Amino acid sequence: MTLRALMKFRELILAGILIVGVAAIGAYQPVFLEWENISDLLTETSVLFMMALAQMVVILTRGIDLSVAANLALSGMIAALISQYYPETPLVLMIAAGVLVGLLLGLLNGGLIAFLGIPPIVVTLGTLAIYRGMIIIIAGGDQVNASEMGEEFQAFPKLVVFGLTTPVWIAIVVSVLFYVFLNYSRPGRALYAVGGNPVAARYCGIDQRRQELLAYGISGAVSGLCGYLWVARYGVAYSEIANGYELTVIAACVIGGVSIGGGVGTVPGTLLGALFLGIVMTALPVMQISPFWQMAISGAVILGAVVINARAEQRPDKLILPEARRLGRKVPA
Amino acid sequence: MSEPILTLSGVSKSFPGVRALHNVSLTLHPGRVTALIGENGAGKSTVVKILTGIYRPDEGEVRIGGAARHFSSPRDAWAAGIAAIHQETVMFDELSVAENIFMGHMPVGGARMVDWAEMRSRATELLKRIDAPIPAAYPLRRLSVAQKHLVEIARALSHEAQVVIMDEPTAALSANEIDDLFRIVAQLKAEGRAVVFISHKFDEVFRIADDFVCLRDGEKVGDGPISGVTPPQLVRMMVGRPVDQVFPKRDVPIGDVILKVEGLSNATEYADVSFELRKGEILGLYGLIGAGRTEAMQGLFGITPITRGKVVLEGREIAIASPSDAIAAGISYVPEDRQDQGAILSLGIRENITLANLLRHVRGLFLSRASERDETRRLGNRLAIKAANWEQRLGELSGGNQQKVVIAKWLATHPKVIVLDEPTKGIDIGSKAAVHEFIGELAADGLAVILISSELPEVMGLADRVIVMKEGRIVDEFRRGAWSAEGIVGAATGAHREAA
Numbered sequence: 001m002t003l004r005a006l007m008k009f010r011e012l013i014l015a016g017i018l019i020v021g022v023a024a025i026g027a028y029q030p031v032f033l034e035w036e037n038i039s040d041l042l043t044e045t046s047v048l049f050m051m052a053l054a055q056m057v058v059i060l061t062r063g064i065d066l067s068v069a070a071n072l073a074l075s076g077m078i079a080a081l082i083s084q085y086y087p088e089t090p091l092v093l094m095i096a097a098g099v100l101v102g103l104l105l106g107l108l109n110g111g112l113i114a115f116l117g118i119p120p121i122v123v124t125l126g127t128l129a130i131y132r133g134m135i136i137i138i139a140g141g142d143q144v145n146a147s148e149m150g151e152e153f154q155a156f157p158k159l160v161v162f163g164l165t166t167p168v169w170i171a172i173v174v175s176v177l178f179y180v181f182l183n184y185s186r187p188g189r190a191l192y193a194v195g196g197n198p199v200a201a202r203y204c205g206i207d208q209r210r211q212e213l214l215a216y217g218i219s220g221a222v223s224g225l226c227g228y229l230w231v232a233r234y235g236v237a238y239s240e241i242a243n244g245y246e247l248t249v250i251a252a253c254v255i256g257g258v259s260i261g262g263g264v265g266t267v268p269g270t271l272l273g274a275l276f277l278g279i280v281m282t283a284l285p286v287m288q289i290s291p292f293w294q295m296a297i298s299g300a301v302i303l304g305a306v307v308i309n310a311r312a313e314q315r316p317d318k319l320i321l322p323e324a325r326r327l328g329r330k331v332p333a
Numbered sequence: 334m335s336e337p338i339l340t341l342s343g344v345s346k347s348f349p350g351v352r353a354l355h356n357v358s359l360t361l362h363p364g365r366v367t368a369l370i371g372e373n374g375a376g377k378s379t380v381v382k383i384l385t386g387i388y389r390p391d392e393g394e395v396r397i398g399g400a401a402r403h404f405s406s407p408r409d410a411w412a413a414g415i416a417a418i419h420q421e422t423v424m425f426d427e428l429s430v431a432e433n434i435f436m437g438h439m440p441v442g443g444a445r446m447v448d449w450a451e452m453r454s455r456a457t458e459l460l461k462r463i464d465a466p467i468p469a470a471y472p473l474r475r476l477s478v479a480q481k482h483l484v485e486i487a488r489a490l491s492h493e494a495q496v497v498i499m500d501e502p503t504a505a506l507s508a509n510e511i512d513d514l515f516r517i518v519a520q521l522k523a524e525g526r527a528v529v530f531i532s533h534k535f536d537e538v539f540r541i542a543d544d545f546v547c548l549r550d551g552e553k554v555g556d557g558p559i560s561g562v563t564p565p566q567l568v569r570m571m572v573g574r575p576v577d578q579v580f581p582k583r584d585v586p587i588g589d590v591i592l593k594v595e596g597l598s599n600a601t602e603y604a605d606v607s608f609e610l611r612k613g614e615i616l617g618l619y620g621l622i623g624a625g626r627t628e629a630m631q632g633l634f635g636i637t638p639i640t641r642g643k644v645v646l647e648g649r650e651i652a653i654a655s656p657s658d659a660i661a662a663g664i665s666y667v668p669e670d671r672q673d674q675g676a677i678l679s680l681g682i683r684e685n686i687t688l689a690n691l692l693r694h695v696r697g698l699f700l701s702r703a704s705e706r707d708e709t710r711r712l713g714n715r716l717a718i719k720a721a722n723w724e725q726r727l728g729e730l731s732g733g734n735q736q737k738v739v740i741a742k743w744l745a746t747h748p749k750v751i752v753l754d755e756p757t758k759g760i761d762i763g764s765k766a767a768v769h770e771f772i773g774e775l776a777a778d779g780l781a782v783i784l785i786s787s788e789l790p791e792v793m794g795l796a797d798r799v800i801v802m803k804e805g806r807i808v809d810e811f812r813r814g815a816w817s818a819e820g821i822v823g824a825a826t827g828a829h830r831e832a833a
Contacts, residue, residue: 184699186691193688196677203636203668203675204689204742205657263679 010257010308014272018279025283032286039164043233045278046167047072047226051245052252052274053178053267054222058215059253060195061208062262063120065219067109069245070131073237075102076227077135080144080237083153091152098228099221105131106220107213114209128246135239146235157233167229174222179267187214195262251298252277255305276301336399338363338495338527339384339415344393346379353379354551356393361496361527366518368542368559369531372571372822373622373787376551377531381498384529385417386410408437416489417498418482424473431456431469434488459487463517479510486517497521498529503537504623515541533621535564535828549573564828565819572789572818582794582813583773588612591781592664592750594633597642602628603805606642610750615772615782617796619789620825625805626785627669630752634659634666646749660689665748667740669755669785675739678728682720683709685727685738690746712741716771740771751775752783757791769795789818801825 026033051068058065079098082089105127112123146154159166182188193201194211202208231237256273258265280301284294341359345352354376361367371377382388383395386404394401397413404410424433432439434456442448456469465483467476473484482502489497499518503511518541521528532538538545539559547555547570555562555570562570590609597606603625610616618626632639635653644651651662659666668674677685687694687705694704709723716737720730727735743751753772757765772795776782786792792799799816801809801824809824822828 180699184702186695186700189684189688189691189700192680192684193677196679197673199674200677201688203634203656203666205655205660206688207655207657259679263677 011266011269011272014256014269014276018272018276021283022279025279025287029286032283035163037282037286039168041278041282042168043165044282045274046165046171047229048248048252048274048278049171049271050174050222051226051249052256052270053175054219055246055249056253056256056258056265056267056270057178057182057191058120058219059250059258059260060191060262060265061212061215062195062198063113063212063215064124064250064260065106065109065216066121066124066246067105067128067131068219068223068249069242070128070135071102071105071220071223072227072230072245073239073241074105074131074135074227075099075224076231076241077139077144077237077239079153079228080149080231081139083150084144084148087150091150091156094153095225095228099224102224102227103217103221106216106218106223109220110213110216113216114212132239139238143236143238144231149232149235149237154232154235157229167233170225170229174225175267175271182267187211191215192263195264197263248277251302254302273305335363337361338398340396341380341384342393342396344380344383344390344395346383346388346391352551354383354390357548357551357553358393359546359553359556361529362544363495363525363527364522365543366522366528366530366541368538368545369529369548370538370545370567370571371548372789375548375571377548378500379551380548381417381500381529381531384410384415384496384498386415411437411492411494414493414495415498416492416494416496417500418485418489418502419500424481424484426472426474428473429469430460430467430471430473430476430484433473433484434459434469434491436488438491455491456487459490460484462490463487463520477510479506479513482506482514483517486521494526496527496529498531500531501533502530503532503534511537533826535567535826538567539564547571565823568819568822568826568828572822583777585613585773585776587614587797588779591647593643593645595643595645597629597632597644598640599628599632599637600640602637603632603802606632606802606807608800608807608810610781610783612779612781613776614798615776615784615796617792617799618783618785618802619787619792619799619821620802622787624802624825626802627754628805629802630666630754630783630785634664634752636666660746660748663747663749664752665689665743665746665750666752667743667754667756669758671736671739672732675742676727676735678735679726681724681726682713682718682730682738683723686712686741686745689742693745708745709741712744715744716741748780750781750783752785754785755787756784757786757788765791789821793818793821803827 022033031037051072055065055068075098078101079094082094082097109123109127112118113120157165157167161169182191190201190206190211191214193204193206194208198208230242252274253265253270254260254273255276256265256270258270258273277298280298281294284297289297337360339361341357344354344357346354357376357380359367359380369377369380379388383390386407386409389404395404396402402409402413404413425436428436431452435452440448440451440455442451453469460467460469460483463483463486465480465487467480467483473481476484486497502514506514518528518530530538530542542559545556545559545562545567546553547567549571554573588611591612592610595607598604606629608616618630620626628637631637633644633653635655635658644653646662646664651658653659653662653664656666677688680688683705686709691700694700694708696704706723713720713723718734718737718741720734727738730738756772757768769791772782772784784792784796793816797813799811799821800807801811801821803825811821
């Protein structure tokens with residue numbers, strides 16, 4: 001089978017590599033395969049699952065959102081401050097506040113990109129710095145510690161329901177919502193169209209600006225939700241939280257087969273990409289590989305994925321010869 | 334007459350399925366301007382591409398100063414003293430005027446470094462020679478189209494070009510700018526260079542040219558001094574053939590008026606476009622390239638904003654502010670470049686076909702796959718789209734099938750009025766016949782069709798009525814049975830005034 005034919009089953013292959021990899025790590029360090037470790041791994045990766053899906057939606061429109069980690073940190077800080085200063089607020093409202101702040105920050109990105117026509121990389125690079133700076137301003141340069149946050153606020157992400165922690169359940173629900181949205185709704189389809197061919201989408205009556213606003217809004221809202229989960233789980237909020245995490249998120253998308261050129265990407269692929277990175281990041285310490293090597297290995301994995309993607313996106317050869325059409329591929333020389 | 338600078342003798346060129354040129358000869362003399370005349374697709378650009386080394390002729394030869402020359406690249410043509418100035422200038426926007434003039438042959442000093450001072454002073458000198466007040470250090474992007482043409486002419490002079498080809502140089506120029514250009518053409522003549530001038534505008538041709546060569550369907554159908562012909566004679570030469578038998582016109586009962594457009598205008602592209610369209614009618618929209626036909630129809634479809642005008646569909650006035658308004662009202666527009674402007678290669682056939690009309694497939698909150706599949710199967714079979722299955726990615730299909738998918742997408746919107754922009758451009762003769770038959774079918778189904786086409790035989794073969802646009806306005810209207818090819822082309826080129 002040619003490499004290109006294999007690409008059609010990209011997600012299956014990625015899943016296969018994961019299974020083989022996990023089995024190999026398990027053979028070397030059986031502790032890795034224990035349920036407790038797997039449960040930890042999923043909890044640890046749950047934020048990455050959601051953030052990668054949201055980033056995928058942005059990349060589908062030929063955009064990029066570099067401000068997601070800064071957004072996460074700022075939304076998380078606001079949720080933490082509410083918990084500190086208004087501890088009587090119901091938990092659900094605190095989470096909603098995080099999501100709402102994230103949504104607004106995302107819409108700000110979307111508005112600048114859609115209505116002022118500034119390139120996404122420039123806008124989100126700028127807002128990344130602004131959002132990080134705002135954390136210092138609103139928190140007066142301080143951090144919010146575990147002792148200052150409410151108990152319930154911190155307990156929720158550690159709750160175990162039917163064997164899985166709440167962040168994992170939330171990631172599952174969010175994934176299902178993304179799947180349905182992208183595959184069975186008009187705006188979801190329109191996102192693929194805008195990224196696949198903006199001119200053709202316009203002729204079909206799709207408003208690119210509205211789609212961009214939607215994509216960055218989704219990206220922001222998910223960042224806000226993850227901001228709460230992150231701060232509550234690790235019990236600390238400060239300006240440097242998740243520093244550089246946007247690159248991990250983008251890497252998960254790329255490994256999962258999302259095309260940086262826009263218009264291509266699936267929910268299962270992106271989830272696998274995130275899981276892959278999650279395993280690499282948790283397995284390498286288990287295998288006692290030095291943190292310096294961990295970064296180099298993650299980088300090599302990302303590059304490998306990009307090379308494979310680039311190969312997959314090459315235009316297939318046209319099948320003009322009747323014998324080639326019959327075979328469905330190149331005629332042997 | 335003096336020795337010719339360049340002769341083209343017996344040149345033929347074919348592409349798969351198309352004969353672009355057949356046995357064409359051409360002689361250029363120093364100090365004379367030769368107009369190259371012909372309809373769209375007559376072979377003018379192919380001649381230019383052979384002269385500039387982009388294509389190699391299958392047969393025949395190019396002789397320069399008496400010696401046969403074989404160009405294997407555009408560079409060879411430059412070296413042989415042939416320079417072309419294209420309709421849309423191909424230059425480097427971010428670089429300076431001087432760099433654009435000397436791109437590819439910059440003066441170098443010691444250590445093979447670019448000699449900037451030398452380059453600037455030579456550029457300034459060249460620009461002065463053609464009286465172009467443009468600073469050599471200016472970035473090109475800050476120049477107007479007319480000024481860019483001047484830079485291109487300076488570039489040609491920098492090569493000491495003996496033959497200067499101008500391919501519709503006046504298309505984007507104002508009247509004053511055209512005067513300036515003609516002054517420079519006169520100067521090039523005076524310097525003993527040969528100029529090839531391609532234009533659709535007869536007044537310009539008769540003003541500037543000394544000789545003419547007329548092409549039709551890839552063959553030379555006439556040449557000689559321009560003083561020996563009149564505009565009507567030239568139009569007859571261009572059109573030449575009896576066209577009415579080429580396409581079998583289907584007789585379709587024509588119904589009531591369905592669309593009425595009144596005074597459609599845009600600030601820069603078209604003005605006062607008014608017409609009526611009936612059910613089952615095919616309305617041809619003819620004109621030269623750049624006459625504003627596409628732009629006016631894009632206004633009707635909501636792609637570009639209109640500044641004035643009224644659109645009445647089935648007796649009700651409708652406001653069209655975006656393509657989605659037009660689609661909802663029942664107007665479809667199949668763009669000229671169906672692959673670039675219509676196909677989404679990364680999506681499947683089903684997703685492409687239902688994209689312009691997804692609302693029809695919403696059941697409750699969600700899209701219904703079953704409903705989408707039904708529509709795809711129906712249209713896929715009707716248009717005979719060849720694919721492994723209806724989910725196949727568009728990027729994996731052949732170009733012809735991609736085009737069919739795009740047409741299927743517009744039929745899926747269940748339009749009442751469909752605008753087809755150059756529906757047979759760039760496709761071979763066999764597919765053309767299929768498209769023509771299909772257009773006839775659409776009309777027979779009761780659709781009202783607006784056919785934008787630059788091919789006269791196509792328009793005259795299919796349309797019930799033709800309106801002609803020139804420079805953004807409708808200049809004439811012709812009915813089947815009461816029209817002539819000369820009349821239509823005359824209206825489009827502006828030659829009919831001389832003819833009258």
